[in-house]
Amino acid sequence: MGESANNEGVAAVDRALSILDAFTAQDAGLTLSEIARRTGLYKSTALRLAESLEKFGYLRRDEEGYFKVGAKPLYLGTLFQRQFRTADVVPRALRQIAEELRESASFFVRDEDRRLCLHRVDAPRAVRDAINEGDRLPLDTGASGHVILAFAGQAGPRYDGIRRSLHAASFGERDPETAAVSCPVFRIHQEFAGALTVSGPRYRIEETTVGKILPVLVRHAQELTRQFGGNPDVFRALSPEAPPGL
Known part of the structure; x- marks a missing residue:
């Protein structure tokens, strides 16, 4: 009863x-x-x-x-x-990504004219790219930098493509031996919150392919967007077309 x-x-x-x-x-x-x-x-x-x-x-x-x-x-x-903190949810997602793809996972936010690595989980491998929490890197190189610029309204075909496809990839831009794939995460009112990124040695990323990395990255970007208070349905329109100029 x-x-x-x-x-x-x-x-x-x-x-x-x-x-x-x-x-x-x-x-x-x-x-x-x-x-x-x-x-x-x-x-x-x-x-x-x-x-x-x-x-x-x-x-x-x-x-x-x-x-x-x-x-x-x-x-x-x-x-x-007031109560939400990225540290409560982002590191858990990064750990899951690193376990699934066996590559390093990071969360970048804009810090004036740079991108800041706010959270990071290293790949469970001896050979990996060297990025640490707190590192400030250029905005105009690297997948996460391009995602940040795209959703800050940067003009140009490359950034139009990133806004359409909701991801960016970079190969050897910041370092000739590394590569990365990145997706946006959104918060309340669909404001851009940060760039969820997988990175590692270029030869491994190329061998795995963006096509296999992206579904994992998008799934976690969707969940983080939901937890941040954004609308995860935006990723349903994810285009298979890669952003131009990559």
């Missing part, structure tokens, strides 16, 4: 959250009928849940009866931004 009631409670929470998920950035507001249609709920159920969400500030209703997102989600978003 208790378990049944618990399951019903969980289902009610799921339905209530589905109402919040029904809103998009293009919506000025939704009628009860639109909410019911988007969620698949009966109008009576949608109304009951919407009124509960309104009571706790997650929804509000204007004079014309349209439901709109309330102030409470903004408050929760502010809490998320």
Whole structure:
């Protein structure tokens, strides 16, 4: 009996959250009928849940009866931004990437006119590229630098290609013996957060191929984007076309 009631409670929470998920950035507001249609709920159920969400500030209703997102989600978003630390999630992803690909994994962010290695996990091999947490490297060489520049709005065919394909690769740019593949990670409002990167000796990266590295990198970039508060669905449009000029 208790378990049944618990399951019903969980289902009610799921339905209530589905109402919040029904809103998009293009919506000025939704009628009860639109909410019911988007969620698949009966109008009576949608109304009951919407009124509960309104009571706790997650929804509000204007004079014309349209439901709109309330102030409470903004408050929760502010809490998320205050409490979130990259160190809580990024190193774990880097360890998994390094284990899967047996190459080094890094997370780069922009630091004025350089790129900063914020987190790093070395490859479980004796031969690897030499990058350490805290290293500041040029922005205009290396896959992660190109990703950072691309999502900072850098013009040019190469950067247009990176924005389309959501990745960059470099071979021997910063060091003739190393290569790297990099993907963007996004945070709240789809703002660029950093560049998730796999790097190693050039001959091994070329032997493994970008085509085999990229799916692993994208999967973790998606998950980090979700954890950062961004929309991971952007990676569904990942183009198989490599950025030009690589």
